[in-house]
Amino acid sequence: MTDSISTEILPRSSNQPTGAALIVARQLMADGDQATAIQTLSELAENTSDPEISFTLGIWCLNGGRAVEALHHFQNSASLAPGVPEVFINLATAAGRLRRHVDALDAATRAVALARDNDNAQGALGNALLALKRPVEAEIAYLEAHKLVPSSVTWMLNLGHCLMTRGDNSGARSWFERALSTQPDSNVALNGLALCDQVAGNHSSAIETFNRAIAHDEGYAEAWGNIAVSLQCIGRHHDALAAAQRSIELGPGSPSALLNFGHILQALGRHDEATQAYEDALKIEPNLPGVRAYLLHSRRHVCRWEGDAELVDAVVKDVAQGAQVPPFALAGTNASPQTRLVAAKRSAAAHATLAPTADRFSISSPGKKPLRIGFVSPDFRTHSLAMSFSSVLGARDNPDFEWIGYSIAGSGSDALTNEFHLAFDRMVDLGPRSIEEAVSQIVSDGIDVLVDLAGHTRGSRLEIFAHRPARVQVHYLGYGSTLGADYIPWLLTDRVHTPPTLVRHCSETLVYLPNTFMAAAAVDPPLETPDRVTEGLPADGIVFACFNATYKLEPDSFASWMRILTGVPGSVLWLRGTSESVMARMRHTAEIQGVAADRLIFAERKDRPSHLARHRLAHICLDSFNHAGGVTTIDALLAGVPVITIAGSSQSARTGASILSALGMPALVQAGTDGYEKLAIGLATDSRWLEETKDTVRKQVTVSPLFDPAALARDLNSAFRTMYDITASGSEPVTFDIASAPH
16 A cells, blocks of 8 residues: 655744754755755754654655654654644654554544545545554545545555455456556556456466566565565466565565565475574564464474474464464464364455355256266375375276366476376366466366365465355365365364364364275385395384474474483484484484484485385384374385374374274374373384284285275265265255275
8 A cells, every 4th residue: 555645844833943944954855965954954853843843854754764763753743733634644654654553543533633635634544444454444534535636546556455455356456457547657556456366366467467567667676576476376486586585675674575585485495594584574573463373384394493382372372363374384283273273264264355255056956977076286296195195086986976186286297297187087277277267167167076185285276165166165185174164164084083072173064984084005015125224224223213294293292202212222213304404403402302313313215115115114103293194104004114193182183093093003093192102112112012013004904994095985975975965955064974885
């Protein structure tokens, strides 16, 4: 939004002897000697009661980006000239730049009371109201300003931004177009139009229009920051990074630019740099909404655990105070199920701001055949979701169900993507399409049940679901927890992953699969197992392992593992290899907790068959606590290695419990840390018990429904059919269980 700065000269009393000094100071300013001009008036202000001196100083400081000094001067001027609206207009502007929005509203209200027919006063009021998240009232004030001066592009632009805040994208676009028609070289209007395209998911058009804005003004920091967002959304991460860096160079004090920069670095996996960007943003604006959650996520990636508990508490507090926090950042924390639900609902609602109220779909009568099932994901590529889901996709064999894949990835296709193209009945690339185009495609395809496989993970496009292109919409597998979205009313889960204690913390109606919601195929590891020394392991001793991604680790899990190592002399902990700095950080943490650094062994990255082969060298796998492993747990079991897990208080902490229960080995699922550590140490120090457990794992892999993707495919189709028939009959969603398909 555009500030209201009024530079009219204030009326001065005839007994004020400061006119000559003002003339001199203004000439100095005109000559470019800003420092001397301000110093001259500052010295004069200390010895005079002339409000124009303070007012002029305020204007100069405001234009020079010195809002704190400007606020002081305008406050002084207001005390000397309480009946002059221009003073309060600029006082509101200075307070707004300092994010003192309540003070800005007080000053703007005073300005309007003094001069209701002053468009700048009405505009200042609109700015303050919008900053306080009162867009309906802000629109009224902006409209008043526009009526007073219909030719002012400023109020057209501010009305556009106001309507964008309200979610009225078409209304915002009309104001930006009107502004551009009035002032064809308005880079702000171009930026606004590009934002309308960006919000609608039409990133190609947005990038083109942002570039037009930048062509008008190479120094337009906001446009550089905005184009970075669209570049990132279409997978051009390095171009996005360069644009974000340019935005920061042009506006180094902008917390939003730093936040955007952090997001791009995070997407590129450059988490140390992302951490720094987020911390820099918080230094400028300590209460910047949601940033602490992003900071936590990047810090977890690089195992920077100092102050972790305090940061988690701060993120939870942010949720309680109404901030929009990315729900995925809570997955690895001890945040309560209710906190997670609140965060999910808030995020889901943000994705629905542009969704129409009218439904787009049609629905046939119950029993329709074939039933068309659409699966939406950004991860039909080499990714844990794809490796899990592909086994089910390849095992289905019912002609009464047509499975169609919708890829929403901005980029990143690979050989596995090609396999998905062959495995689906049809696969459509929605990545480059706008939301409206994607929705229209799904509607025209006649999808009966639309399945979200991403939830609140990176790359999801819940906006598509918010438009309700299918009558039945359900979440499955990719996120696994409640989405808090009224436009996705069903959740496919199982009774271990979502026990009765968690039902009230889910916004969805639950559909229970009979075994586990996870998908897995019984892949045989290569016959030859590498030797320990080749893999960097000691020649003998117990090998504990955890190959979960570093962001799933947290201080409590790691501390428990160190106690287990202490309880099993000569044992080592085998972890996923990462950067040298992160490995050094973990070794240092181990030493602080009394465990020698060389007892941590890091495995280099290998393809899955090679990883499964070396996995046999582990004796026991230890699951992380708050964000349990999925595919990593499956891999360990395929290698015949028992996994010990805790059935935690949230769905993200119960994935391991779901898998092991479906395997038929609930004894490996513990209720808390004490049992977890006791079982790990007990197995490690009792060779007979350990071998018996490993034998049982190997046996259960061959007979368990966990490794029967064809049965899971039948269960899923049964679920889709039942959800569709319930909906087609006009009934409201109701919880039900799927009977187990034959193994």
